[in-house]
Amino acid sequence: MAKPKVAFYWCSSCGGCEEAVVDLAEGILQVVEAVDIVFWPVALDFKRRDVEAMPDGAIDVCFINGAIRMSEQEAMANLLRRKSKLVIAYGSCAWMGGIPGLANLTSKKAIFDYVYHQAPTISNGSAVEPLPRTDVPEGELELPEFYEKVKTLDQSIEVDYYLPGCPPTPKITLEAVEAILKGALPEKGSVLAGDRALCHECKANASKPEKLLIKEFKRIQEVIPDLSKCLLAQGLLCLGPVTRGGCEARCLKAGMPCTGCFGPLEKVHDYGAKALSALASIVDSRDEAELARIFDAIPDPAGTFYRYSLPASLLGGRRQVTSDK
Amino acid sequence: MIRLAETAGKLPGVVVSREYKYACSDPGQDMIVQDVRKYGLNRVVVASCSPHLHELTFRKTVATAGQNPYLFHMVNIREHVSWVTEDPEAATAKAEALVKAAVLRAAFLRELEPRRFPVNPNVLVVGGGIAGIHTALTLANANKQVYLVEREPTIGGHMAQFDKTFPTLDCAACILTPKMTAVKQHPNIHLMTYCEVGEVSGFVGSFKVKVKKYPRYIDEDKCTGCGECIEACIFKEGKTPSEFDVGLSKRKPVYLSFPQAVPPIPVIDPEACIEFKSHKCPKSCVEACGDRAAIDFTQTTREVELEVGAVVVATGFKPFDARRLPQYGYGKHPNVYTSLEVERLVNASGPTLGQVVMRDGRKPESIGVLHCIGSRDENTNRYCSRVCCMYSLKLAHLLKEKTGAHIYNFYIDMRTPGKGFEEFYKRLLEEGISCIRGKVAEVSTWPQSPAEEGKLVLRVEDTLLGAVRRIPVDMVVLSVGLEPQADSGQTGRLFNLGCSSDGWFLERHPKLAPVDTFTDGVFLAGCCQGPKDIPDTVAQGGVAAAQSLALIDKGCVEIEPVTAFIDQEICSGCQICIAMCPYTAIQFDSEKSVAALNEALCKGCGTCVAACPSGAAQQNLFLDEQLFAEVQGVLV
Numbered sequence: 001m002a003k004p005k006v007a008f009y010w011c012s013s014c015g016g017c018e019e020a021v022v023d024l025a026e027g028i029l030q031v032v033e034a035v036d037i038v039f040w041p042v043a044l045d046f047k048r049r050d051v052e053a054m055p056d057g058a059i060d061v062c063f064i065n066g067a068i069r070m071s072e073q074e075a076m077a078n079l080l081r082r083k084s085k086l087v088i089a090y091g092s093c094a095w096m097g098g099i100p101g102l103a104n105l106t107s108k109k110a111i112f113d114y115v116y117h118q119a120p121t122i123s124n125g126s127a128v129e130p131l132p133r134t135d136v137p138e139g140e141l142e143l144p145e146f147y148e149k150v151k152t153l154d155q156s157i158e159v160d161y162y163l164p165g166c167p168p169t170p171k172i173t174l175e176a177v178e179a180i181l182k183g184a185l186p187e188k189g190s191v192l193a194g195d196r197a198l199c200h201e202c203k204a205n206a207s208k209p210e211k212l213l214i215k216e217f218k219r220i221q222e223v224i225p226d227l228s229k230c231l232l233a234q235g236l237l238c239l240g241p242v243t244r245g246g247c248e249a250r251c252l253k254a255g256m257p258c259t260g261c262f263g264p265l266e267k268v269h270d271y272g273a274k275a276l277s278a279l280a281s282i283v284d285s286r287d288e289a290e291l292a293r294i295f296d297a298i299p300d301p302a303g304t305f306y307r308y309s310l311p312a313s314l315l316g317g318r319r320q321v322t323s324d325k
Numbered sequence: 326m327i328r329l330a331e332t333a334g335k336l337p338g339v340v341v342s343r344e345y346k347y348a349c350s351d352p353g354q355d356m357i358v359q360d361v362r363k364y365g366l367n368r369v370v371v372a373s374c375s376p377h378l379h380e381l382t383f384r385k386t387v388a389t390a391g392q393n394p395y396l397f398h399m400v401n402i403r404e405h406v407s408w409v410t411e412d413p414e415a416a417t418a419k420a421e422a423l424v425k426a427a428v429l430r431a432a433f434l435r436e437l438e439p440r441r442f443p444v445n446p447n448v449l450v451v452g453g454g455i456a457g458i459h460t461a462l463t464l465a466n467a468n469k470q471v472y473l474v475e476r477e478p479t480i481g482g483h484m485a486q487f488d489k490t491f492p493t494l495d496c497a498a499c500i501l502t503p504k505m506t507a508v509k510q511h512p513n514i515h516l517m518t519y520c521e522v523g524e525v526s527g528f529v530g531s532f533k534v535k536v537k538k539y540p541r542y543i544d545e546d547k548c549t550g551c552g553e554c555i556e557a558c559i560f561k562e563g564k565t566p567s568e569f570d571v572g573l574s575k576r577k578p579v580y581l582s583f584p585q586a587v588p589p590i591p592v593i594d595p596e597a598c599i600e601f602k603s604h605k606c607p608k609s610c611v612e613a614c615g616d617r618a619a620i621d622f623t624q625t626t627r628e629v630e631l632e633v634g635a636v637v638v639a640t641g642f643k644p645f646d647a648r649r650l651p652q653y654g655y656g657k658h659p660n661v662y663t664s665l666e667v668e669r670l671v672n673a674s675g676p677t678l679g680q681v682v683m684r685d686g687r688k689p690e691s692i693g694v695l696h697c698i699g700s701r702d703e704n705t706n707r708y709c710s711r712v713c714c715m716y717s718l719k720l721a722h723l724l725k726e727k728t729g730a731h732i733y734n735f736y737i738d739m740r741t742p743g744k745g746f747e748e749f750y751k752r753l754l755e756e757g758i759s760c761i762r763g764k765v766a767e768v769s770t771w772p773q774s775p776a777e778e779g780k781l782v783l784r785v786e787d788t789l790l791g792a793v794r795r796i797p798v799d800m801v802v803l804s805v806g807l808e809p810q811a812d813s814g815q816t817g818r819l820f821n822l823g824c825s826s827d828g829w830f831l832e833r834h835p836k837l838a839p840v841d842t843f844t845d846g847v848f849l850a851g852c853c854q855g856p857k858d859i860p861d862t863v864a865q866g867g868v869a870a871a872q873s874l875a876l877i878d879k880g881c882v883e884i885e886p887v888t889a890f891i892d893q894e895i896c897s898g899c900q901i902c903i904a905m906c907p908y909t910a911i912q913f914d915s916e917k918s919v920a921a922l923n924e925a926l927c928k929g930c931g932t933c934v935a936a937c938p939s940g941a942a943q944q945n946l947f948l949d950e951q952l953f954a955e956v957q958g959v960l961v
Contacts, residue, residue, distance in 0.1 A: 200896075208900050245897065265940055266940070281932070
């Protein structure tokens with residue numbers, strides 16, 4: 001039997017997901033052994049035309065990481081979708097928009113204003129901005145279009161499975177590859193990680209007090225936490241209760257509270273809203289001034305609660321107020 | 326409606342859709358039953374009036390047809406649409422959206438079973454006025470244990486302050502005090518005076534009530550009610566305005582509200598008592614009490630917990646504060662009185678032993694009785710207080726009888742709709758009382774003629790005469806209206822009662838459920854529901870007792886299965902819900918490392934559902950998918 005053909009592609013991402021594949025360490029050898037990599041721009045010299053030349057459905061599995069920020073990424077996603085039997089959204093950006101998705105708190109115009117005009121390192125005397133089409137004497141130049149909003153991968157193309165994480169851990173990556181090779185994949189649309197929130201696999205969960213109530217939020221630089229005890233109970237803003245498990249609580253073992261990269265559980269419709277309502281519930285005060293003081297200790301609530309999931313949220317981002325009515 | 330039925334018929338999953346004028350009628354219900362059977366329907370949506378009235382009706386209909394009653398959903402297109410939307414087109418569009426929401430929601434309805442709970446046979450009656458007294462006695466006579474809670478030191482309420490009652494002129498005390506004594510002596514009544522309800526939890530059939538018992542500083546078990554402590558008090562004369570005599574007499578720091586007070590146990594007022602202020606009182610009261618040793622200056626507020634199956638709220642009213650209408654000079658001109666003050670003034674056991682002597686020591690030769698003070702008035706209360714016309718006539722009769730003075734009654738409309746009321750009015754007219762149709766504009770002391778010197782001058786438009794008149798009188802009686810108790814909002818929150826815009830507690834239905842409330846197991850009696858006279862109050866007290874009995878004797882109640890449940894396949898054991906549950910219904914199962922919910926303790930408040938970060942905690946009848954489907958139906 002021929003080895004399955006596998007492709008990797010990155011859209012709007014930091015490259016960490018690519019690193020994560022390499023990070024499989026000796027595990028990568030098993031993967032390379034078992035599959036035939038037909039496309040992986042970051043590591044191997046294939047071109048877009050190589051993909052275009054393939055018959056539709058020629059790729060067995062395509063792992064796409066990163067969100068959709070520009071037209072070129074969407075075009076590549078569409079192309080790969082056509083050529084692939086299975087598309088897997090790899091990592092939080094592809095699944096939920098991820099860190100690049102926080103750009104949805106602002107607008108394309110505001111981003112361009114800063115990046116091309118205001119940034120202290122910019123000297124843009126003729127105030128040029130990139131345009132999708134520019135006429136020059138030699139002819140028309142084309143650039144990818146920068147979208148108004150960041151999209152998740154499944155807001156552009158149909159996605160078969162999701163691997164969460166920023167980046168996905170070696171364990172869930174290998175398990176996913178194994179499941180694909182064995183043909184033991186769950187229902188289409190599944191997230192290939194734990195079925196319960198992180199607390200369930202966190203060693204410190206047993207240490208929780210009888211009533212989990214919080215009087216104060218602390219930031220990680222302010223305390224040296226007791227790692228044998230629940231970080232949330234110690235006042236660190238750990239999103240473990242809201243976040244899908246499967247990551248083996250790796251951050252927590254290193255003293256970092258969970259920031260939520262494994263995203264929401266299946267029954268949750270909006271990660272940030274759920275996180276907010278859960279945490280607001282356990283804040284132990286009925287005094288408005290005290291409540292305001294407690295919540296002021298969270299410096300960037302939108303960035304904290306929607307760090308990985310803003311484009312996938314019910315609102316999708318900040319709604320632009322149009323003043324020209 | 327026909328268009329609504331047509332559009333509903335095209336919604337996903339709808340097999341049959343009909344328009345029927347009276348769906349709640351027997352033929353209407355029968356039509357639903359036939360359709361369910363004929364088409365094998367497994368969901369029913371009715372768009373009609375309020376679920377408060379007919380949700381139960383249609384659930385039973387669906388059950389009759391052999392389906393689980395919770396597979397029914399009702400859309401309220403009466404209050405939510407037709408009563409509030411003027412444009413018929415917009416109303417129909419709104420009704421269509423709501424029906425779509427209901428149909429989408431209905432797809433996610435699940436079969437449920439109501440929960441059954443036993444009913445605690447004890448009843449709490451809040452308020453010891455005539456309403457509470459009559460309710461308590463009726464229940465106690467039916468062999469039920471009654472807790473009668475009254476915040477004043479004695480029961481009796483306003484009726485105890487009245488002199489005579491209209492229209493029969495029965496002596497109020499003569500007919501009330503035997504009932505008060507009966508309360509005290511009844512083995513089934515646990516009388517708790519000087520007590521207030523502090524907290525209520527639970528639900529119909531099993532309420533838990535915390536009652537605050539204020540310190541009397543006299544031990545109720547030891548006191549014999551001899552009154553020797555009052556005699557012995559170092560205050561020879563009282564210095565504190567008497568609450569019972571509305572300030573017309575003074576009482577001592579240790580006092581009995583009135584001679585027939587029940588229980589006949591005095592109270593010590595720590596604000597007035599020297600022992601509390603200086604700790605230097607010779608305590609002659611303690612000496613007088615002697616071996617009985619009933620006086621205890623160390624008493625503090627205690628909390629008593631009660632468990633009852635039903636509650637009757639009979640918290641009464643407060644008289645309108647006449648100071649709010651300064652044009653009538655109450656509090657400024659000494660000879661302006663409120664009607665309640667006059668009740669005490671004409672009473673044979675009142676501060677003047679029934680002699681009508683004014684604050685300036687004179688006997689009045691002419692008296693003006695002003696109706697509708699704080700009633701039927703855009704500036705104060707718009708409603709009619711219902712009893713003032715009749716009690717004003719009664720006071721006019723009593724004042725005339727006692728003083729021989731000329732009496733004027735100033736009325737807007739004379740309202741005498743009751744048994745013997747109109748006859749009483751006729752009798753008063755025959756007695757020579759002047760009834761002037763017009764609302765008095767002001768009471769002043771500025772004479773414009775020698776005849777007005779030293780008099781209170783009433784300026785009034787006599788609307789039958791068509792002229793503005795100035796009428797000098799010696800004494801003015803302000804017939805104040807009835808208002809909800811100052812803390813009725815708090816009482817309402819305690820028992821989860823609604824209020825009308827005027828602040829009276831809201832009955833479940835103005836005609837067909839006049840003493841029921843929107844909280845099952847809580848009933849209303851007397852003026853807390855709205856102004857009414859003594860016979861109506863007593864009748865309502867009887868109905869409240871009967872409703873309580875109906876509930877108790879049924880033995881058990883069915884409660885909607887709105888409980889939460891935790892999907893243990895999803896729960897991560899994060900324990901956020903555990904601290905949230907106000908009823909300690911959730912425990913941590915450390916073996917499985919998940920939360921476990923005890924359905925018997927769950928009251929369905931939904932707090933854990935909102936807090937659960939995994940979506941593992943869900944609530945019956947309010948499942949996420951049901952709510953999302955409903956929202957989608959309205960918006961999309």
